[in-house]
Amino acid sequence: MSSGKLSGFSDIARQAMMQPQESMLEVKNKKNKLYIGIPREISFQENRIALTPLSVALLVNNGHEVILETNAGKAANFLDKDYSEQGARIVYDAASVYHDADVIIKIAPPTLDEIGMMRAGQTLFSTLQLSTLKPDYLQALQLKKINALSFECLLDEGGSLTVVRAMSEIVGATSILIAAEYLSNVFDGKGLMLGGITGVPPTEIVILGAGTVGEYAARTAISLGAQVKVFDPSMYKLRRLQNNIGTRIFTSVVQPIVLEKAITSCDVAIGAMRDQNGRTPCLVTEATVSRMKPNSVIIDVSIDQGGCFETSEVTNHTHPVFRKYDVIHYCVPNIASRVARTATYALTNIFAPILLDIGEQGGLKNVIWQNTGVRAAVYIYQGHLTNKHIAERFNIPHKDLDLLIVSNI
Numbered sequence: 001m002s003s004g005k006l007s008g009f010s011d012i013a014r015q016a017m018m019q020p021q022e023s024m025l026e027v028k029n030k031k032n033k034l035y036i037g038i039p040r041e042i043s044f045q046e047n048r049i050a051l052t053p054l055s056v057a058l059l060v061n062n063g064h065e066v067i068l069e070t071n072a073g074k075a076a077n078f079l080d081k082d083y084s085e086q087g088a089r090i091v092y093d094a095a096s097v098y099h100d101a102d103v104i105i106k107i108a109p110p111t112l113d114e115i116g117m118m119r120a121g122q123t124l125f126s127t128l129q130l131s132t133l134k135p136d137y138l139q140a141l142q143l144k145k146i147n148a149l150s151f152e153c154l155l156d157e158g159g160s161l162t163v164v165r166a167m168s169e170i171v172g173a174t175s176i177l178i179a180a181e182y183l184s185n186v187f188d189g190k191g192l193m194l195g196g197i198t199g200v201p202p203t204e205i206v207i208l209g210a211g212t213v214g215e216y217a218a219r220t221a222i223s224l225g226a227q228v229k230v231f232d233p234s235m236y237k238l239r240r241l242q243n244n245i246g247t248r249i250f251t252s253v254v255q256p257i258v259l260e261k262a263i264t265s266c267d268v269a270i271g272a273m274r275d276q277n278g279r280t281p282c283l284v285t286e287a288t289v290s291r292m293k294p295n296s297v298i299i300d301v302s303i304d305q306g307g308c309f310e311t312s313e314v315t316n317h318t319h320p321v322f323r324k325y326d327v328i329h330y331c332v333p334n335i336a337s338r339v340a341r342t343a344t345y346a347l348t349n350i351f352a353p354i355l356l357d358i359g360e361q362g363g364l365k366n367v368i369w370q371n372t373g374v375r376a377a378v379y380i381y382q383g384h385l386t387n388k389h390i391a392e393r394f395n396i397p398h399k400d401l402d403l404l405i406v407s408n409i
Contacts, residue, residue: 037101043108047075047340060087076340145383155373172216195225209272210237271308304333
């Protein structure tokens with residue numbers, strides 16, 4: 001269903017949700033007090049947390065209760081006392097969070113053990129991570145009649161994937177700062193300052209992909225004085241990038257000969273291609289990487305979808321790089337966790353208003369009916385799978401979300 005537009009049936013159903021008074025005015029929804037639970041992340045090297053202490057204070061001041069597992073914000077440098085001073089209740093085991101809260105909000109999707117601690121009818125906000133999704137995860141949520149929403153599918157007023165865009169902006173800018181580190185002598189790099197200075201030629205950076213990651217990587221590199229070349233199969237994306245950054249840079253569709261020449265002569269190559277079908281196209285062969293200049297740097301942001309470079313292998317924040325053909329490869333999937341505090345601020349700006357709306361409008365049902373951006377994120381409602389694409393992928397029956405809401409009036 002397109003943003004801001006409802007079908008004829010949905011329009012009738014919406015009217016049915018309104019309880020008319022004698023004056024024919026719509027009855028205002030009664031505010032709900034939310035019990036919001038924030039468990040500590042147990043996913044490997046997930047350092048982010050969904051809400052900051054100030055957002056907790058905002059929720060508490062609006063009559064809601066926040067239950068936080070001890071040390072949930074430690075990896076993002078938010079201490080328990082920061083949350084408790086703003087009104088959060090600190091508990092010392094995950095079971096208490098999952099048992100007491102009505103709304104669970106976390107970053108990584110819950111494990112089967114964590115789902116086992118949940119109560120029937122709760123609401124879950126988390127990532128979905130389609131690349132690793134399995135049917136038993138969906139079945140476990142359905143058995144407990146959970147309302148589940150995926151961060152990756154949340155839309156803003158303009159129809160953009162708001163969480164994905166926010167994280168992509170962070171990852172794009174951070175990838176250039178990472179490249180600057182590994183060009184330095186401290187990490188046995190070339191000993192170059194990214195961008196150069198007056199009288200010294202600038203470093204050359206090749207960016208594969210003109211999406212949000214590529215755009216913010218280009219912005220950061222240009223601001224540091226680097227010479228940037230951007231490749232993407234889409235002319236539309238290349239034109240949009242040029243317009244958004246407000247300056248003319250080298251752009252090209254993916255021509256193998258032109259791309260190979262650029263890769264073998266550059267100092268830094270950033271892989272920022274994404275694919276809706278799950279596997280990033282491998283644009284740079286091992287033979288091309290072998291001809292790159294010694295101590296050049298590859299930052300493969302797309303590694304979670306397989307990577308843009310044939311030589312890429314998954315690394316982590318503890319051991320982030322490896323060398324192959326004397327080229328430094330940085331292939332950490334979750335770059336946003338490297339700057340967890342900044343990422344948390346970006347996330348809380350999105351999640352806190354949604355939680356406030358759920359309380360103000362009398363529950364999740366009213367919010368997902370009136371807010372198409374939140375509705376797009378729902379994939380399980382009261383135990384029923386509502387996402388058609390997931391249903392087709394695993395051959396599981398699904399139901400129309402609008403019909404489910406109307407049937408519960």
